[in-house]
Structures are given as C-alpha cells and as structure tokens.
Amino acid sequence: xxxxxxxxxxxxxxxxxxxxxxxxxxxxxxxxxxxxxxxxxxxxxxxxxxxxxxxxxxxxxxxxxxxxxxxxxxxxxxxxxxxxxxxxxxxxxxxxxxxxxxxxxxxxxxxxxxxxxxxxxxxxxxxxxxxxxxxxxxxxxxxxxxxxxxxxxxxxxxxxxxxxxxxxxxxxxxxxxxxxxxxxxxxxxxxxxxxxxxxxxxxxxxxxxxxxxxxxxxxxxxxxxxxxxxxxxxxxxxxxxxxxxxxxxxxxxxxxxxxxxxxxxxxxxxxxxxxxxxxxxxxxxxxxxxxxxxxxxxxxxxxxxxxxxxxxxxxxxxxxxxxxxxxxxxxxxxxxxxxxxxxxxxxxxxxxxxx
Numbered sequence: 001x002x003x004x005x006x007x008x009x010x011x012x013x014x015x016x017x018x019x020x021x022x023x024x025x026x027x028x029x030x031x032x033x034x035x036x037x038x039x040x041x042x043x044x045x046x047x048x049x050x051x052x053x054x055x056x057x058x059x060x061x062x063x064x065x066x067x068x069x070x071x072x073x074x075x076x077x078x079x080x081x082x083x084x085x086x087x088x089x090x091x092x093x094x095x096x097x098x099x100x101x102x103x104x105x106x107x108x109x110x111x112x113x114x115x116x117x118x119x120x121x122x123x124x125x126x127x128x129x130x131x132x133x134x135x136x137x138x139x140x141x142x143x144x145x146x147x148x149x150x151x152x153x154x155x156x157x158x159x160x161x162x163x164x165x166x167x168x169x170x171x172x173x174x175x176x177x178x179x180x181x182x183x184x185x186x187x188x189x190x191x192x193x194x195x196x197x198x199x200x201x202x203x204x205x206x207x208x209x210x211x212x213x214x215x216x217x218x219x220x221x222x223x224x225x226x227x228x229x230x231x232x233x234x235x236x237x238x239x240x241x242x243x244x245x246x247x248x249x250x251x252x253x254x255x256x257x258x259x260x261x262x263x264x265x266x267x268x269x270x271x272x273x274x275x276x277x278x279x280x281x282x283x284x285x286x287x288x289x290x291x292x293x294x295x296x297x298x299x300x301x302x303x304x305x306x307x308x309x310x311x312x313x314x315x316x317x318x319x320x321x322x323x324x325x326x327x328x329x330x331x332x333x334x335x336x337x338x339x340x341x342x343x344x345x346x347x348x349x350x351x352x353x354x355x
Contacts, residue, residue, distance in 0.1 A: 006112060010104035010322040011079075017316065020309075022343035025316035027153075027292055029264070029334035032209035032257050037249060044245050050238040053229065057244045060251040061217045065190050065200075073228045074239050075216040078179045081201035083109050084235065085218045086145070088228045089173050089199070090115050094144040097135070097172070101128075101294075101323040103153040106177065110147065118143070124296060124328070127285035128152050130159035132166035143172045150191065151180035154323045154330040156290025158184050161194060168197045175199045182207040182258075183265060183334075185289035192219040199224065204250060206291060206334070208257050214240075215247035265291060268333040268340045275344045281351055291334045294320070300354050302329035308353060313346040 017025070058069040065072075075081035082105070090096055092114030098107060100119040110117050120138035122128040135146060146167060150159045168174050168191075176191040179202050192200040203216035218228055250257060269287040276284040276295055284295035297305065302319040306329070309315040320328030331347075333340055 008105045008108040010108075013322070014318070018310065020314050020316045022313070022315040022339055022346055023335065024331040024340070024343045024347065025306075025318045026335060027318075027330070027332040028206040028211065029209045029261055029291065030336060031211070034210075034246065034250070037253055037256070039246070039249060043249060044242045046242060049241065051241050051244065052238055054239065054241070054244045056248050057215075057239075057251075060248050064251055064254065065192070065202075065219055067190075067192060067219055070222045071192070071219055071225055073218040073220065073225050073232060074244070075201075075218060075232065076214040076236065076239065077205060077211075077216040078177060078201050078203040079105060079216070080214075080235070081203065081216040081218045082106060082175070082177060084228050084231050085175050085199050085201055085220070086110060086115075086147070087113055087231050088224065089145045089175065091144075095140060095142040096145050096147060097138055097143050098147045099130075099149070099152075101154060101320075101325050101328075102147070103149055103177065104322050106147055106149070122152060122155075122157070124294075124325070128155035128157040128294065130157070130163045130167075132163050135167050136170060139170050139172065146170070146172050146174045147177075148174070149177040149180070151184060151290045151292075153177070153180060154292055154318070154320075154328075155285075155294040156180065156183075156287060156292045157285075158188070158289055161189070161191075164191050164198075165194050168195045171197070173197050173199055175201070178202040179206050180290055180292070183261075183289060183291045185262075185266070190219055196221050204247065207261065208250070208254065210250055210257070213243050213247050213250065215243065215250070264337065265289075265333065267337055268335075271337070271341055271344060272331070272333055275348065279348065279351060281355065287333075292330055292332050294323070294325075294328050294330050296328050298327075300351075302326065305329065305350060305354060308350045309347065312353075313350055315343050315346040315350070317347070
C-alpha cells in the first residue's frame with residue numbers, strides 16, 4: 001500500500017469550501033428543480049425493492065446516446081463511472097497515458113488502481129487542443145489505456161472526431177470522460193461510435209443540473225460492458241431505485257430540462273471572452289463552447305487571487321494547482337447570467353487590487 005493514492009485531494013477541497021454568491025468555481029449549470037416535471041410519489045415505486053441492471057434506465061440512456069441497452073452500464077455519477085471503467089481496463093502496474101492538464105480525480109483513480117501513469121500535453125498556446133501526434137509520441141507498447149476528457153476539463157476545448165479516431169487507431173483502449181460534451185456549441189456524438197477501442201463516461205450532472213440524481217453511465221461494447229457490470233456488482237450491487245425512476249423521467253424530458261441552456265452558455269461565454277480580452281494580465285483562447293475556461297494569469301498567484309475573491313468579494317475560482325498548472329485558474333460559466341456577469345466584474349476588481 002506504500003505510496004498508493006487513497007483519496008482525491010481536489011474533491012475534498014472543492015466540497016469543503018465556504019459557499020459564495022458568485023461561484024465562478026462552479027462547473028455546472030444551475031440545478032434543475034424536478035418538481036417542474038409534475039412528478040408524483042407514485043412515479044418512484046417506493047416498494048423498497050432494488051432492480052438488477054434496471055433495463056428501462058439503460059434503454060433511456062441508450063436512446064440518448066444512440067447505442068443499444070447492452071452497451072450501457074449504470075453508475076453513480078461520472079466519478080464512479082470513471083472508476084469502474086478504469087478498473088475494468090487496467091491492472092496494478094499497467095501503464096496508463098493521461099492528458100495534461102486534466103481533472104485530478106482521473107489521476108487519483110488511476111493511481112489508486114496501481115497504474116503507472118504517463119502523460120501527454122495539451123498545450124495552452126494551442127488552446128489546449130487535442131493533438132494526436134502528442135499522444136502518438138507518448139504511447140508505448142506497454143500502454144494499456146489512454147485517458148482524456150472531451151470537452152476538455154479544465155479548458156472546455158472540443159476534440160473533433162478526426163483527432164479522436166487517430167488516437168483510437170493507436171491500439172490501447174481510449175477512455176473519454178464526456179460529462180461536458182453536451183455543452184459543445186453544436187451537437188456531438190459520443191466517442192464510443194468511433195470504434196471498439198473507445199469507452200465513454202458521462203452523467204446528467206454538469207450540463208443538465210441534475211447532480212442529485214447521481215445518474216452516470218459507461219458506454220462500451222457488450223463484452224467489456226459485461227466486465228464493467230461485474231465490477232459494479234462488487235462496488236454497489238445495484239443503483240438506488242428511486243433515483244433510477246427519477247432518472248428515467250429526466251431522460252424523457254431532457255429537451256425541456258435543457259431548454260435555453262445553449263443560449264445561456266453562449267451569452268455567458270461572450271461575456272467571458274470580452275472580459276479576458278480586456279485584461280492585460282490574463283490570456284485565454286476565445287471560448288467557442290463548453291461551460292469552463294482556463295485562463296493563464298500572467299502576473300500573480302491564482303491561489304492568492306482565489307483567497308482574495310472569497311474573503312473580500314464573495315466570489316470564487318478554482319486555482320490551477322488542482323490541474324497541475326499553478327499559473328492558471330478555472331472558472332465556470334454555467335450560472336445565471338447576472339451571477340456570471342457580476343462574478344467577472346468582481347474578478348476584475350480583485351485583479352486590480354493585486355496589481
């Protein structure tokens with residue numbers, strides 16, 4: 001057990017910060033009140049029973065993602081989906097190639113599973129675009145899995161299907177965390193459609209404001225999906241059935257739940273792009289899609305900036321140290337426009353204070 005990672009330091013930090021009004025540290029859209037859907041207690045089937053591999057939920061997820069139910073494994077959120085998928089793909093001592101920068105819990109899971117983690121760069125000067133040549137140079141005969149996010153977390157950069165297909169042709173399985181994919185400016189299909197080496201994870205959390213349901217999933221070809229189900233049975237046996245029923249209702253109403261989200265995100269991204277362009281101490285490639293941005297702070301320390309924002313301005317960001325780039329910080333743009341607009345104004349005043 002010596003040296004084994006047994007926790008996510010970022011997740012512990014993120015969940016234990018004092019709440020603020022202007023939470024640019026949030027990385028999801030506003031929570032959606034499910035009572036708007038007219039749900040009754042009878043819809044939840046509160047019999048006390050659990051339902052093994054509940055097929056209606058798998059079919060609903062499959063219909064959303066364009067795959068048969070046999071390709072769908074349910075999980076408690078994207079975090080558990082990533083854990084199950086990686087546990088099925090790698091064994092202790094295996095080499096796993098992970099993008100840099102990336103979402104810290106992905107690294108924590110790989111290290112918890114005993115993987116030997118190697119990295120490939122998504123370069124800030126290229127807008128954190130996914131570069132198949134960088135992946136190709138980093139892959140070795142020992143690489144068992146390649147792990148990346150799309151849309152990229154933290155930057156929101158979109159990897160197109162051509163780049164992903166090149167990476168899928170390299171040989172190892174490719175695990176793609178797609179929890180932000182539906183925040184792209186134009187609809188994107190899951191990477192699982194690009195070939196059998198791809199495994200995709202996602203949930204109803206970030207783009208739909210339904211984090212409380214913990215409705216996550218893994219998409220994989222049936223043989224691998226069965227292996228992942230067996231691991232799910234080890235960890236959880238089955239999902240909470242009331243959540244499964246609620247998730248089916250939510251999936252049947254996704255158009256209603258997400259109505260206006262793309263307009264909101266486009267408006268908030270435009271505000272952020274204008275803000276970044278107005279600040280000489282920041283550099284950020286123009287945002288074309290997504291919920292998050294990852295600007296470079298050219299002068300000063302993002303950790304100090306975050307502390308000042310929280311203490312003086314009732315505002316928050318995520319310091320880039322959590323993404324292994326301490327001169328950057330992440331902000332989220334999924335909140336109501338007045339909150340995002342005022343949060344950016346307060347960020348500007350804090351930058352003025354530090355300068």
